[in-house]
Amino acid sequence: MRLSEVMTRARLVLAAAALPALVLTACSGEPTADPSGGSTDTATAAAETPGEAASSPAPLPTGSITPSENLDAIAVSDADVPEITVPAPWAISSTQTKVLRDSSNPQVVGAEAKVTVNYVGVNGRTGTVFDSSFQRGKEATFSMGKGVITGFKNGLTGQKVGSRVLIGMTGADGYAQGNPQAGIEAGDSLVFVVDIIAASYDEATGEAVTPAAGLPTVTMTDGKPELTLPQGGINADQLVVQPLIKGPGAEITADSSITVKYRVWGAKSGKLIQEGWQPQTGKLSALINGWKTGLLGQTAGSRVMLIVPAADSYPNGEPSKGLEAGEGVVYVIDVLDVNAAAS
Known part of the structure; x- marks a missing residue:
């Protein structure tokens, strides 16, 4: 008997790279x-x-x-x-x-x-x-x-x-x-x-980290992060990596496969652009540049805020969701699991 299940996953990033649906097989043999x-x-x-x-x-x-x-x-x-x-x-x-x-x-x-x-x-x-x-x-x-x-x-x-x-x-x-x-x-x-x-972790678990001044504020409501921007929003002209909880698990490398849940907002408007607050798995190397750089070195169990410029997230915006061309985005990500690349 195969111990397996097909995990249908939502897209992780609306840009070119996304976390694919996977088949998680528990064991070889029958x-x-x-x-x-x-x-x-x-x-x-x-x-x-x-x-x-x-x-x-x-x-x-x-x-x-x-x-x-x-x-x-x-x-x-x-x-x-x-x-x-x-x-x-x-x-x-x-x-x-x-x-x-x-x-x-x-x-x-x-x-x-x-x-x-x-x-x-x-x-x-x-x-x-x-x-x-x-x-x-x-x-x-x-x-x-x-x-x-x-x-x-x-x-x-x-x-x-x-x-x-x-x-x-x-x-x-x-x-x-x-x-x-x-x-x-x-x-x-x-x-x-x-x-x-x-x-894996069900949610971020570890030591709380105090964010730098001037960054968006993250609060948890009904188990999900909510974002409050400073007045007028923020200029997402460069990548900002802000751990919110430092998890005790394995460290993400360039070859890692990660399981995460996340939400993303417009950096100027504060509008919720993408809802991904359910576990989904994929290779870091297949994701957008903002993730490949921003999550490198983060650990399983962590909650991380990434402020990502438009060039490394949505270069053309997402007008149907209220994200203008050139507007960066803010991600809040719970890193639930980190696995090394298969040898």
Whole structure:
């Protein structure tokens, strides 16, 4: 089963360069079942509702299993590739998470984050492994936003990057309708051990930076930045880079692929020109000169204001949106993720 989703993205820049739509594939190979809620064939996929729990708890596959109230009966080795011992047949009464290896990393997995993990999945009814990214030798990368089975999403949200967690989930929070190819029946409780390797940010997180005098003022309203220009606007005759929050993540290089959300306003009028306040991904090298220069050296988790001259943004303006020819623009950008170029 491919753990993948097609991410339809808005254009990042209305000028010649834009962030393209991407396919984010979590893993190579063909896992039998995976936490994305996907499936190996069309028939199975049609029978499942990825990322959504059943309207009522699925029945246990056998009346002989008494659901456990906790994860105490599950044993996990401390090896790099964990071995999981489940006293099958086993089930759990409610989805739970237990931290096996804590992390000193303050970053936690957000509900909409893109995560990279290694994991082993065991069927509680049989005690056997039904999927393992460790065995495939390939980490899994996917978005938590949609398509992920409920138990996996709930089990990872709020956990620290760098930690190892044990997740026990009910059948309703796993594959509620079962997954025959993986040997999962409707109602089977599942056990996952997950190493959280990396995660994107949902929003800017880090140390606030005091802007230089005379620059536009940025305030957050309902989770989005709003811009207030000085009286008469500003002369965007040269590139200005003003970090507003300094994030703790990886640094952007010329070869980086970045995930951002952004908004852009006219530097004279203060009119909102482009709304891009949703995660979107692309290569820095494909973007306008104002971004290629202004974002270089910035870090994941940062919020950055760029004042970009017209020559490096919209040389001919955008009259239909109130941006005159020769008028520069102001971007506010949250850098959610930074990835090195593929080797």
